[in-house]
Amino acid sequence: MTVESPLPLYDVPTARKTILRRPPWDEAVEQPAVRRAVAAVFGPDVSPWEAVRRIVQDVRRRGDEALRHWTERLDRVPVASFRVPQAALQEALNTLDPALRRVLEAAADRIRAFHQAQPLHAWLTQALGGSLGHLLRPLERVGVYVPGGSAPLPSTVLMTVIPAKVAGVERVIVVTPPNRGYADREVPVDPALLAAAALAGADEVYTVGGAQAIAALAYGTESIPKVDKIVGPGNIFVTMAKKLVYGDVGIDGLAGPTETLIVADGSANPEWVAADLLAQAEHDPLAAAILLSPDLAFIQRVQQAVAQQLPRRARAEVIRLSLQHRGGAVHTRDLEEALDLANAYAPEHLALAVADPWRWLPKVRHAGCVFLGEHSFEVLGDYLAGPNHVLPTGGSARYASGLHVGSFMRWIGLVALDPETARDLAPLAAAFAQAETLEAHAAAAEARMERSGQSAVGSPR
C-alpha cells in the first residue's frame, strides 16, 4: 500500500531506469529554459555551446571591454568598476548583524580547523638510492566562482577561499555576478558574501559573473588577473565555460544539480529524514533527494512526514517539482542492496541513517561526502561541520573528490639519485631506450656509463 505523498515510491528496477539513472553530464544544456535564454540574446539559431564559445572568445580578445559589454547585456546591472575595494570587504564584516557574524566566524573556524588537519606532506624515501619523493607546492593564483543572483551563498565563499588559503595559495580571487537586489549600492553584492570573503581571507573580489567571468579568470583582462585554476559551483553557462577553458587553466570539475541519497533503516527518525529530503529538494527543481530503505513501513512514515512538512516550507513549489521529477523513495531488498545502488549512483551526499553506520561504512565506495548517523545531517555539512561542501555531482564522485587542501596543491616528482645508483641504473635505462628505439635517450644514459665519476657536480645531499 502506498501512501499518497509528494515523495513518490519506486521499486528497484523502476528506480534504476528513472531517478537512479545517470544522464550525460551536459543534458542540462538541452533544457528549454537554457535554449530560450540563449535565443533571447543570440537569436534562435545559436546553440548554447556556440553562445558560450562566443562570450569566452570575445573576452579573450577584447578583455575588459567585452567584460563590460556582456555584464550589461546579461546581468543588466551597471558596474562602475569590477574590482571591489578591499576596504569594502572589511566594512561589510564590521557592519554585519553581529549574530550572523558570530555564525560566519564559527563556521570559518571549523572549516579552517578541518582543512588544516588533513595530513598532506611532501615526502622522500631513501630506500631506492639517494632521495626520491614528491614536493608539495601550493598553486599561485586561484579563481573562485561564487554564484549570486537570487540566492547568494556566503557559505560557498568560506568553503572555497579557506582551503585555498590553508594550502598556501598567494592570490585567491573571488568573482561573483553583480546582484540586482543591491544595484543601488556602490558594490552591488550581498554584504554577507563580502563579509564572508573578508573572514575567509580572499585577496581580491570582482563583481563579474557568468561565462564572461570564467573567461576573464582563464585568460586575464586589464582589470582581472589570469589564474592557474578556477573552482566553485555555477550555473550551466558557467560550467560550460569551465569546460571550454580547461587546458588553458585548471578547473575543479563540472558542477551539476545537487544530490542527496539517504540510506535508512527502521531505526531512523522519519521526521528528520523527511526534513533532510526537503532541505535538499529546495535548492533547485533539478536537485535530487532520494531515500533508499528496505523498510516499507518506515518509507511510508517518511512519506507522511514529507506530506505534513511540505506545505509549511517557504520554497514548497521548488521542493514539489524536485521530488516529483528527481526525487523519491526506493524500496530495496535489504541494506546491502541499498548500498550497492548508492555506489552505482555515486551521490554527492550520502547519509547513512542506520542503526550502526560504522558497520556499513566499509561498503561505501563512491560518494562525495558521507554522513554517519542522523545526527550528522547534511545541513550541518553544508555550513559548518568542517568538511567541504563543494563536492562532485552527476556521478563524477566515481572519479573526482570534493574540494580539499590538496585541490590547491601539486605533487612535484623529485629525483635525486646518488651517483652509484645512477651508474647502476644507466645501463638498464640505455637498454630500455634501445627497445623503444629512442637512440638519443640511450646515448644520454651511455654518456654517464663512460664518464661517471668525472662530473664536477657533487652528489645531492
Next chain:
Amino acid sequence: MTVESPLPLYDVPTARKTILRRPPWDEAVEQPAVRRAVAAVFGPDVSPWEAVRRIVQDVRRRGDEALRHWTERLDRVPVASFRVPQAALQEALNTLDPALRRVLEAAADRIRAFHQAQPLHAWLTQALGGSLGHLLRPLERVGVYVPGGSAPLPSTVLMTVIPAKVAGVERVIVVTPPNRGYADREVPVDPALLAAAALAGADEVYTVGGAQAIAALAYGTESIPKVDKIVGPGNIFVTMAKKLVYGDVGIDGLAGPTETLIVADGSANPEWVAADLLAQAEHDPLAAAILLSPDLAFIQRVQQAVAQQLPRRARAEVIRLSLQHRGGAVHTRDLEEALDLANAYAPEHLALAVADPWRWLPKVRHAGCVFLGEHSFEVLGDYLAGPNHVLPTGGSARYASGLHVGSFMRWIGLVALDPETARDLAPLAAAFAQAETLEAHAAAAEARMERSGQSAVGSPR
C-alpha cells in the same frame, strides 16, 4: 660571441617572446598536418574538432560497429577481435628477450616501490566533536591509453598501470592502437608492450586507438567496458577526444609535446647536458629542450657538444627540427633569474644541473618533476628512477600533478558528529541557512533542536 650550433642562443627578452612563451593548449589542432589528416578522411570543410566529435558520437551511438569502422578507416589494420587474450600477455612476457625482460622487471620493481611509498591515507580527527575526516577509496575502473604506431612505449604501460594497481583499482583496462608493423600477427601489438602489460598487472588489453578508443572507454561498447577515468598520453586527436568526453568520465589531463628545461651553472658537464637536450628533442619536432644558464662560456661548450653529438644520433632530423623551432639556450643574469623563468614556464621536466641543487630546490614552484644534480638525469626518470613519467605539459604544471597513486583514488568527506556537537551546531546552521534564505535547510536543523536526544539511532562510535 655565439658559436655556430644547432642549439640557438637567446637573450631573456627574446626567449620570453619565443621559446618560453606558452601558446594556448590546443594550438596543435591548427597544425597543417592535423588539418590535412582530417581533410583526407572527412573532406576539406570539416574542422578537427568536428571530426573528433563525429567519431566520438558515432562510437557512443553504434558501439563496436563504429569502433570497427573507424579502426579500419583510420588505422588500416584488420583487427579480428579487439580483446587481446589474457594468455597472450603472459606469452609475450615468456618469449621476450631475457635481457629486455630483466630490464622491464627492474623498472617495474622500482616504479612499484616508489608508488607504494607515497604516504596517502584516510584520516580522522576527533578535535571537532565526534569524527571528521576523509575516506580514501580507489577508483573502480581505469582506462589507460598507450600510444602505438611508430614508437610504442612499454615504459608508459608500466608508468600508468602500476600506480593504478598500487592504488587498488579493480579493473585496469589498456587500449593501444593496432600496429601496422605487427599486422601479420594474431595480436597486432608490439610484444614488449604486451609483456609490460603482463608485468604491470593490466586486467584487460584491447587493440583499439585514437579518438574511437577514448569514446569506447568513456561510454562503453559491447566489447569494451565503460571506465571511470582515462589516463595516459596520446596524440592530438586522442587529447581532443579526452577533452570532449570529460565530465562523463574523468581524465588525467590534456597531454601536449614533451618539455625539458635544464638550469645549469658552470660546474655542470657540458657533454652530459648536451646529451640530455638531444634525448629530449628526439621525441618529436614539437618537443622542447631548453637550457638556462648564467654562464655564457658554459653555454658555448654545450652548443659545441650538441654540434658534435647531433650527427651521431639516429633521429638527428627530428632533433634538428625540435632544437631549431622549440629549443635553445637562454643566457640569464644569474641562477635566480633562471629559476624565475623556469617557474613561469612550469616545465614538465626541470633539471637542476648546478653545484648545490638542494639549495635551489625551495625556489622551485611549478614543474612536473624535478631532477637534482646531473646524476639524476631525465632519461632515468623516463624509465626506472621510480617517480612517474606521465607529467603535466604545456604549462599545466601550474595547476596539475603528474600521475601518482592519488590520481587513482578519491578523498570522500566523512562527517560523524557526536550528538552533543550536532546539537550545539544546529542553531548556528539554522541561522546560516536563514541568511541564505534556504528555509527548509533551517527547518532540518531546527528539527534536531526540538527533538534531540529522542532518536533511536545510537551515536556513531
